[in-house]
Amino acid sequence: MYDCRLKTGRFLLRLKSFEVVSVNLIEEHPVLDFSHGEKVPFSFDGRILEGFEGAPVAMALHANGVRVYRRTQEMKRPRGFFCAIGKCSSCLMVVDGVPNVRTCVTLLKRGMKVETQIGRGHVNLSVEGS
Amino acid sequence: MREFSTDILVIGGGPAGLSAAAEAASTGAGVTIAESERRLGGQLVKQSHKFFGGKEEHAGTRGYEIAKILKDEISQYGDRVRTMFNTTIVGYYGDEGIVTAMVGEEDYFHISPKKIVVACGAQERLIPFPNNDIPGVYGAGAVQTLMNVYGIVPGRRVLMVGAGNIGLIVTYQLLQTGVEVAAILEATPRIGGYWVHAAKVRRMGVPILLRHSIKRATGDQVVTGADIVELDENFSEAGLSEHVECDTICLAVGLTPTNELLWQAGCRMRYTPYLCGHVPLRDASMRTSNENIWIAGDSSGIEEASAAMIEGRIAGLSAAESLGYKAPPGKFDRYRSRLRNLRAGEVGEKIRAGVASVAVAEWGNV
Ligand SMILES: Cc1cc2nc3c(=O)[nH]c(=O)nc-3n(C[C@H](O)[C@H](O)[C@H](O)COP(=O)(O)OP(=O)(O)OC[C@H]3O[C@@H](n4cnc5c(N)ncnc54)[C@H](O)[C@@H]3O)c2cc1C
Ligand code: FES
Numbered sequence: 001m002y003d004c005r006l007k008t009g010r011f012l013l014r015l016k017s018f019e020v021v022s023v024n025l026i027e028e029h030p031v032l033d034f035s036h037g038e039k040v041p042f043s044f045d046g047r048i049l050e051g052f053e054g055a056p057v058a059m060a061l062h063a064n065g066v067r068v069y070r071r072t073q074e075m076k077r078p079r080g081f082f083c084a085i086g087k088c089s090s091c092l093m094v095v096d097g098v099p100n101v102r103t104c105v106t107l108l109k110r111g112m113k114v115e116t117q118i119g120r121g122h123v124n125l126s127v128e129g130s
Numbered sequence: 131m132r133e134f135s136t137d138i139l140v141i142g143g144g145p146a147g148l149s150a151a152a153e154a155a156s157t158g159a160g161v162t163i164a165e166s167e168r169r170l171g172g173q174l175v176k177q178s179h180k181f182f183g184g185k186e187e188h189a190g191t192r193g194y195e196i197a198k199i200l201k202d203e204i205s206q207y208g209d210r211v212r213t214m215f216n217t218t219i220v221g222y223y224g225d226e227g228i229v230t231a232m233v234g235e236e237d238y239f240h241i242s243p244k245k246i247v248v249a250c251g252a253q254e255r256l257i258p259f260p261n262n263d264i265p266g267v268y269g270a271g272a273v274q275t276l277m278n279v280y281g282i283v284p285g286r287r288v289l290m291v292g293a294g295n296i297g298l299i300v301t302y303q304l305l306q307t308g309v310e311v312a313a314i315l316e317a318t319p320r321i322g323g324y325w326v327h328a329a330k331v332r333r334m335g336v337p338i339l340l341r342h343s344i345k346r347a348t349g350d351q352v353v354t355g356a357d358i359v360e361l362d363e364n365f366s367e368a369g370l371s372e373h374v375e376c377d378t379i380c381l382a383v384g385l386t387p388t389n390e391l392l393w394q395a396g397c398r399m400r401y402t403p404y405l406c407g408h409v410p411l412r413d414a415s416m417r418t419s420n421e422n423i424w425i426a427g428d429s430s431g432i433e434e435a436s437a438a439m440i441e442g443r444i445a446g447l448s449a450a451e452s453l454g455y456k457a458p459p460g461k462f463d464r465y466r467s468r469l470r471n472l473r474a475g476e477v478g479e480k481i482r483a484g485v486a487s488v489a490v491a492e493w494g495n496v
Contacts, residue, residue, distance in 0.1 A: 024282075024283055024310075025281055025283065026277060026281045026282065026283055026307050029281070029306065029307060030306055031178040031192070031306070032178055032278060032281075033282075034281030036281065041323065055280050056280075059276060059282055062276065062282055062284075063280075063282045067264070067265035067266060067351075067352045068265050068351055068352065076428065077263055077264070078264055078265055078351050078352070079263065079264075080264075080265025080266065080352070081263065081265075081268070081270055081272060082267070082268060082269055082272060083269050083271060084268075084269070084271065084272035084275040085166075085167070085271060085272070085275065086166065086218075087253065090263075097283045101235060102235065104167075104272075105234075106234075106235065109487060
């Protein structure tokens with residue numbers, strides 16, 4: 001058993017395991033001040049979550065306790081973010097129907113549809129008018 | 131495809147790039163800064179601690195405040211410095227004299243610069259261990275981005291791997307944010323970072339386990355802990371492993387220079403352990419073997435922001451001079467002596483040796 005109370009917006013109950021990852025926003029910081037954008041709704045695999053507009057999608061998910069962003073093609077391994085600066089491709093997801101979007105550098109917008117990416121994702125290759 | 135030209139293209143808007151841009155603009159040259167992020171400052175933006183270094187390099191000032199000082203310096207040149215955000219330089223075409231730039235995920239355009247300063251900074255290293263790919267194993271930079279840029283708690287209990295300056299500072303920053311740090315692991319028998327940082331985290335109750343390494347991350351979908359093990363003199367396992375509960379494993383195992391564009395541009399490179407990777411040969415003006423390309427900062431070898439800023443100034447000034455703009459007399463010498471002072475003494479020994487091994491006096495003889 002591990003008892004923990006962070007300076008976060010949400011009070012964390014005593015948790016038996018670490019499977020429930022409920023992390024949240026830093027409310028007080030001795031040195032830094034944070035200014036967040038407007039709070040907007042977006043969907044993640046059909047669930048409605050909230051995040052700040054202007055911050056990357058990956059950060060919004062993390063703040064909601066979501067850590068698994070895709071499953072790899074061959075080994076079906078879970079992947080989340082790693083570098084958070086757009087360099088490693090660990091955080092690729094399907095955003096508004098487009099696969100392989102680097103969510104750590106893609107900014108959240110109101111109503112965005114974010115989905116866990118399975119393998120390489122699917123691209124609609126039919127060309128309009130053909 | 132869209133295309134535009136510029137006197138000097140500075141790739142990367144960290145302390146090195148900003149200093150290069152300011153210096154070049156001060157002579158009258160037109161400068162374009164391409165920066166992949168949506169803000170300037172590079173690593174400085176994430177640093178909430180007070181910096182080391184010489185007085186002229188803003189020692190005692192917090193990292194993000196140094197970024198602001200440099201941005202203010204640039205803004206005094208108005209339109210002479212153009213800044214492009216969310217723009218990553220991805221290709222170098224020497225014969226055509228162009229680079230390709232990518233904006234966001236899909237948009238590309240060309241820039242044709244007369245001269246280029248590469249100030250792309252560094253990339254984090256990864257170490258191999260089973261399960262190092264599952265969510266919860268994060269680079270130290272990512273942890274800093276989450277907490278210091280976006281104000282998000284990275285996890286509840288973190289295991290830090292690496293007791294260099296980055297591992298120590300990020301540990302301190304985590305504690306400031308209210309996150310528990312289970313321990314700091316360090317494979318070598320020595321703490322690599324500055325003693326003051328180590329003392330601070332020890333006082334706050336975080337054990338620093340020397341000669342210890344991570345054996346595997348545990349967890350099925352996300353990190354739930356780690357098996358750690360003591361090492362002997364030969365870095366082999368010396369005993370049974372021990373389990374640590376944590377939801378985040380933060381890797382602070384070193385940086386390596388970002389050098390892809392330099393390879394593409396055919397710069398002569400040399401593997402230099404003291405500078406942490408493959409770095410280009412350079413002359414005293416930070417010019418590479420490609421006469422149109424200069425380097426500065428961590429891309430030229432991992433060092434510190436203070437050195438990065440001076441290298442940037444030398445590179446920017448020299449690039450402007452090559453286009454016929456005039457550097458005030460004595461300025462180069464002043465910068466070079468500041469750089470020498472920074473690297474003086476015992477702490478600078480490895481950097482001096484590293485830099486000496488890639489320094490070139492005359493390109494004709496190489
Ligand atoms: C935790 C930590 C603590 C530190 N503490 C200190 C300290 O106390 N004192 C000190 O002197 N130093 C310190 N440093 C080191 C210092 O931050 C770095 O040495 C310095 O930032 C290097 O400057 P740079 O301009 O070379 O690179 P960076 O600051 O990394 O900037 C590089 C920039 O280039 C951009 N970029 C990269 N590739 C491209 C591309 N292809 N196209 C466009 N843009 C690109 C990046 O987005 C980035 O903004 C610390 C570093 C860390 C991580
Ligand atoms: S986390 Fe590395 S690219 Fe997004």
